[in-house]
Amino acid sequence: MIAPAIGRANLEVFADTVLELARQDPSIMVVTSDSRGSGKLVPFGEELPDQIIEMGIAEQNLVGVAAGLAMSGATVFAVSPACFLTARALEQIKNDVAYSDHPVKLIGISAGVSYGALGATHHSIHDFAALRAINNVGIVVPADNFETREAIRAALAHARPLYIRYGKKPMLDLHSPDTRFEIGEAIVIREGEDLTFIATGEPTGRALLAAQNLEADGISCRVISMHTVKPLDMEALLYAARHSSAIITVEEHSIYGGLGEACAAILLQHGICLPFKIVAIPDDYTVTGDQLEIFDHYGISAAGLSAAARDLLAKG
Amino acid sequence: MRTLQRKSIEYRKTILRIIKAANAGHTAGSLSCIDILNVLYNYVMDITPQNFSSPQRDRYIQSKGHSVEALYVVLADKGFFPAAELDTLGRFRSHFVGHPTRKVPGIEHNTGALGHGLSVSVGLALGAKYRGSPHRVFTLLGDGELAEGSSWEALMAAGHYQLDNLVIIVDRNRLQITGSTEDVMGLEPLADKFAAFGCAVRSCDGNDVEALTQALEQLPFVRGKPNLLLAQTTKGKGVSFMEDVARWHHRVPADEEYAAALRELETAEMTL
Ligand SMILES: Cc1ncc(C[n+]2csc(CCOP(=O)(O)OP(=O)(O)O)c2C)c(N)n1
Numbered sequence: 001m002i003a004p005a006i007g008r009a010n011l012e013v014f015a016d017t018v019l020e021l022a023r024q025d026p027s028i029m030v031v032t033s034d035s036r037g038s039g040k041l042v043p044f045g046e047e048l049p050d051q052i053i054e055m056g057i058a059e060q061n062l063v064g065v066a067a068g069l070a071m072s073g074a075t076v077f078a079v080s081p082a083c084f085l086t087a088r089a090l091e092q093i094k095n096d097v098a099y100s101d102h103p104v105k106l107i108g109i110s111a112g113v114s115y116g117a118l119g120a121t122h123h124s125i126h127d128f129a130a131l132r133a134i135n136n137v138g139i140v141v142p143a144d145n146f147e148t149r150e151a152i153r154a155a156l157a158h159a160r161p162l163y164i165r166y167g168k169k170p171m172l173d174l175h176s177p178d179t180r181f182e183i184g185e186a187i188v189i190r191e192g193e194d195l196t197f198i199a200t201g202e203p204t205g206r207a208l209l210a211a212q213n214l215e216a217d218g219i220s221c222r223v224i225s226m227h228t229v230k231p232l233d234m235e236a237l238l239y240a241a242r243h244s245s246a247i248i249t250v251e252e253h254s255i256y257g258g259l260g261e262a263c264a265a266i267l268l269q270h271g272i273c274l275p276f277k278i279v280a281i282p283d284d285y286t287v288t289g290d291q292l293e294i295f296d297h298y299g300i301s302a303a304g305l306s307a308a309a310r311d312l313l314a315k316g
Numbered sequence: 317m318r319t320l321q322r323k324s325i326e327y328r329k330t331i332l333r334i335i336k337a338a339n340a341g342h343t344a345g346s347l348s349c350i351d352i353l354n355v356l357y358n359y360v361m362d363i364t365p366q367n368f369s370s371p372q373r374d375r376y377i378q379s380k381g382h383s384v385e386a387l388y389v390v391l392a393d394k395g396f397f398p399a400a401e402l403d404t405l406g407r408f409r410s411h412f413v414g415h416p417t418r419k420v421p422g423i424e425h426n427t428g429a430l431g432h433g434l435s436v437s438v439g440l441a442l443g444a445k446y447r448g449s450p451h452r453v454f455t456l457l458g459d460g461e462l463a464e465g466s467s468w469e470a471l472m473a474a475g476h477y478q479l480d481n482l483v484i485i486v487d488r489n490r491l492q493i494t495g496s497t498e499d500v501m502g503l504e505p506l507a508d509k510f511a512a513f514g515c516a517v518r519s520c521d522g523n524d525v526e527a528l529t530q531a532l533e534q535l536p537f538v539r540g541k542p543n544l545l546l547a548q549t550t551k552g553k554g555v556s557f558m559e560d561v562a563r564w565h566h567r568v569p570a571d572e573e574y575a576a577a578l579r580e581l582e583t584a585e586m587t588l
């Protein structure tokens with residue numbers, strides 16, 4: 001059993017990737033809302049000052065302007081903390097980007113509970129739910145550096161509106177560089193028959209660690225990185241449901257309206273009923289602290305997920 | 317006045333101490349607005365732990381929520397909670413998080429996303445008028461924050477409803493995270509913009525407690541108009557190497573920097 005290596009923060013990988021791409025493609029524009037430092041985009045601004053536009057602390061304007069730039073032929077990355085981008089500017093996302101169908105790449109940085117101790121104003125645990133209910137916007141949540149790089153590259157060619165969100169902490173490397181990445185196509189990180197962890201984003205590494213722990217107890221777990229929350233990879237989900245005895249979904253989001261509920265709805269509508277658990281953030285006064293302390297508190301940890309798996313299999 | 321000046325220095329030392337201990341915080345913005353909070357809480361506003369549940373108390377809404385350390389330190393000094401609780405700043409499950417929340421005694425409203433406080437304050441000021449209560453509503457805004465369009469929606473309403481019981485203070489330190497406000501998204505001519513929205517506008521040195529007390533001595537500035545005080549401040553005020561330097565927005569001082577900062581503040585205290 002090899003422990004995965006620790007990579008960099010997805011935030012940094014995004015910034016490097018978009019700079020690399022923008023050097024070759026002058027149509028790429030990055031738009032920020034006093035967020036270039038938080039987005040690690042200072043080097044981008046220094047090297048390609050004509051390809052970055054500052055809007056000040058005005059997220060609604062940011063998204064509206066991004067739509068206008070996209071209509072003018074630019075390939076636009078609108079970069080702002082996920083909490084403000086998807087709450088403050090929700091109507092701009094709905095009408096100016098999604099409904100009007102301009103392929104803006106909405107980049108939600110420091111997402112989920114990455115801003116842990118800054119409090120709930122800075123958490124985005126509503127964004128999957130809000131955007132899942134808006135037609136014509138995809139949701140991609142990279143779990144590691146590889147997925148981040150590939151998601152940004154894939155976003156360039158993607159003709160529809162897209163929301164990509166990630167956090168600030170260094171991530172475990174989960175994939176080999178020759179792994180295939182397509183938006184809408186889940187990646188099986190590990191095979192197993194007893195239980196499947198379906199995870200998205202930063203908790204995915206923790207699901208993998210849980211699977212490795214459980215292996216020592218003779219419990220064999222499949223781990224799927226469901227990096228695209230919308231559209232969901234139904235095939236991967238149904239295959240997992242038919243080839244394991246239980247499913248646990250894991251996400252850095254509210255228990256409502258996210259990955260877990262999306263999976264449950266699909267399974268039930270396909271007549272599949274199996275032991276199933278959603279591990280996410282409950283509807284409560286969200287605890288504050290470091291992101292990983294919050295994860296541990298809500299069982300989004302190797303220990304918490306291992307316990308949840310044993311529990312679910314025992315009940316099943 | 318000497319007492320207020322001494323308090324400002326004490327507050328600055330405590331702000332730095334708790335940020336250093338938490339290893340996180342909005343250092344320069346708290347130092348920028350601490351003199352304003354000092355004068356508001358110790359001279360202008362009628363808000364105490366004793367009257368906090370009275371409907372007649374004045375109201376304070378900190379729209380620039382990120383400078384919460386300044387607010388925590390003043391509330392501790394006013395006796396809203398034991399000062400020792402400040403040491404839990406940023407810790408797991410502590411209510412002393414990086415933005416104001418009502419879980420902390422003395423705080424009226426949860427803020428932290430910029431561009432909300434003025435609307436809520438307009439609501440409070442309208443509420444006071446409707447109830448015929450003489451209390452006043454004070455709110456503190458960042459200058460970078462003014463790029464949020466909602467601030468101007470609220471200002472329009474404040475002027476329209478002639479809310480002279482509303483006191484809007486802008487911490488005009490000319491910096492935001494990325495750099496100078498005028499480079500990021502120009503605000504000038506700011507006083508003219510506020511006046512055009514129907515405010516009675518005054519300006520003063522926002523790091524001078526005497527100037528602040530004088531500016532806020534007579535409220536309303538003009539009957540029937542919202543009061544707007546442009547507090548001309550220096551971000552990072554009181555620590556020479558933090559003053560007017562953008563990167564101190566949320567930087568935590570290293571050990572040597574912390575020691576040097578305390579030395580400067582202690583010298584200032586001795587020469588008072
Ligand atoms: C809606 C929203 N967008 C972005 C932020 C992130 N943010 C926190 S402080 C800050 C800069 C604030 O600048 P300013 O208002 O000038 O405050 P000060 O200089 O007094 O610190 C930003 C962009 C936020 N808290 N809320």
Ligand SMILES: [Mg+2]
Pocket residue numbers: 458459460487488489490491492
């Ligand atoms: Mg400022």
